[in-house]
Amino acid sequence: MHVSGDQAKRRLPDWISLPIILSSLIAVPSFIALAVVSPISVLLGIVPIVIVLPVMLWLDRVEPEPRPALIHAFLWGATVAVTVAGIVNTIVAIAGGEVLAAVVSAPLVEEAMKACGIIYALRRKEIDGVMDGIVYAGWVALGFAVIEDISYFAQSPDGGVLAQTFVLRALFGPFAHPLFTAWTGLAIGRAVSKGKPVFPNAVWGYVAAVASHALWNGSLAGAAAWGDSGAVLLLTAIVVFVLLFFTSVIVLYRTRRAEERRLVQLVPWLAQRYGLPANEIALFGNFATMLSARRQLTKADRRRFDAVHAALARLAVLHDRPGPTDVGTEQVLVAQLNRARAGLH
Numbered sequence: 001m002h003v004s005g006d007q008a009k010r011r012l013p014d015w016i017s018l019p020i021i022l023s024s025l026i027a028v029p030s031f032i033a034l035a036v037v038s039p040i041s042v043l044l045g046i047v048p049i050v051i052v053l054p055v056m057l058w059l060d061r062v063e064p065e066p067r068p069a070l071i072h073a074f075l076w077g078a079t080v081a082v083t084v085a086g087i088v089n090t091i092v093a094i095a096g097g098e099v100l101a102a103v104v105s106a107p108l109v110e111e112a113m114k115a116c117g118i119i120y121a122l123r124r125k126e127i128d129g130v131m132d133g134i135v136y137a138g139w140v141a142l143g144f145a146v147i148e149d150i151s152y153f154a155q156s157p158d159g160g161v162l163a164q165t166f167v168l169r170a171l172f173g174p175f176a177h178p179l180f181t182a183w184t185g186l187a188i189g190r191a192v193s194k195g196k197p198v199f200p201n202a203v204w205g206y207v208a209a210v211a212s213h214a215l216w217n218g219s220l221a222g223a224a225a226w227g228d229s230g231a232v233l234l235l236t237a238i239v240v241f242v243l244l245f246f247t248s249v250i251v252l253y254r255t256r257r258a259e260e261r262r263l264v265q266l267v268p269w270l271a272q273r274y275g276l277p278a279n280e281i282a283l284f285g286n287f288a289t290m291l292s293a294r295r296q297l298t299k300a301d302r303r304r305f306d307a308v309h310a311a312l313a314r315l316a317v318l319h320d321r322p323g324p325t326d327v328g329t330e331q332v333l334v335a336q337l338n339r340a341r342a343g344l345h
Helices: 018-037 039-059 067-096 098-123 130-154 159-172 176-193 203-225 227-274 278-284 287-295 299-320 327-344
Strands: none
Touching (some): 018 039, 018 067, 039 130, 039 159, 039 227, 067 098, 130 159, 130 176, 203 227, 227 278, 287 299
């Protein structure tokens, strides 16, 4: 959701912010150096995007988020989170060793910085439900994972080591960071949907994210340190995370379907409240019909169609939240709906 009351005061486009600009002073030169030293690492780093992006777009289909807001989330992960975590983890590794940095520092700091990216979206009033929290968590985590993977690939110059690193990180673990951070996004989205403050009601999500991240990093560290026994540990960890992945897929699918059904249920009521004609009720009141109609549109018409869909979905979420309706937010959303409908016809 994107209805910030201070939007007019912003001097920067929605896809960027001051924290991203400041962290880019370090992140961008570092990325350029990696690209110069190891161009293949950048190409390999695109693979997780190809794998994860379709899932992220599917999750966002019920209540489409503004593209600039999603780009901001991705850039936050790729710049702010990577920069801060990289500095802290390097200091911890020098002071206490690589294992301490991987198993303790990395989960704590990386998940905290990714959580800040979700909180930033919440501060901009872009999160109003569970699925929003998960979607923004996924985009922040994807940005972080891409840069982290590129740095690992660049540090594996030997062909055999590079191939092993690529298989482990890009093929076996492309969803690792999104799965870790999804717990934080789920908790934040759940707190928002219930009208509760994020702190302390969403702390459990951060704890779950850190725990799962530490377990994964610990298994990798154990595999590197314990030889044959470590290989068994790593295989066990992979099996566990594959099971966790499929469990998460089921949870996400059920959550998405629940929000989809709730939107369809509320469309007739929304139509009556906001004066939607019968043809739009029939279109947006059936999700399969809506998706079928969308596929037949041109790219430009699809953007206008998505704008109507998004405004209706946000109004549905707004009225479905407990407590009195925020009149100011409703007015902004109604204005968005009217502008979108005018562009559609």
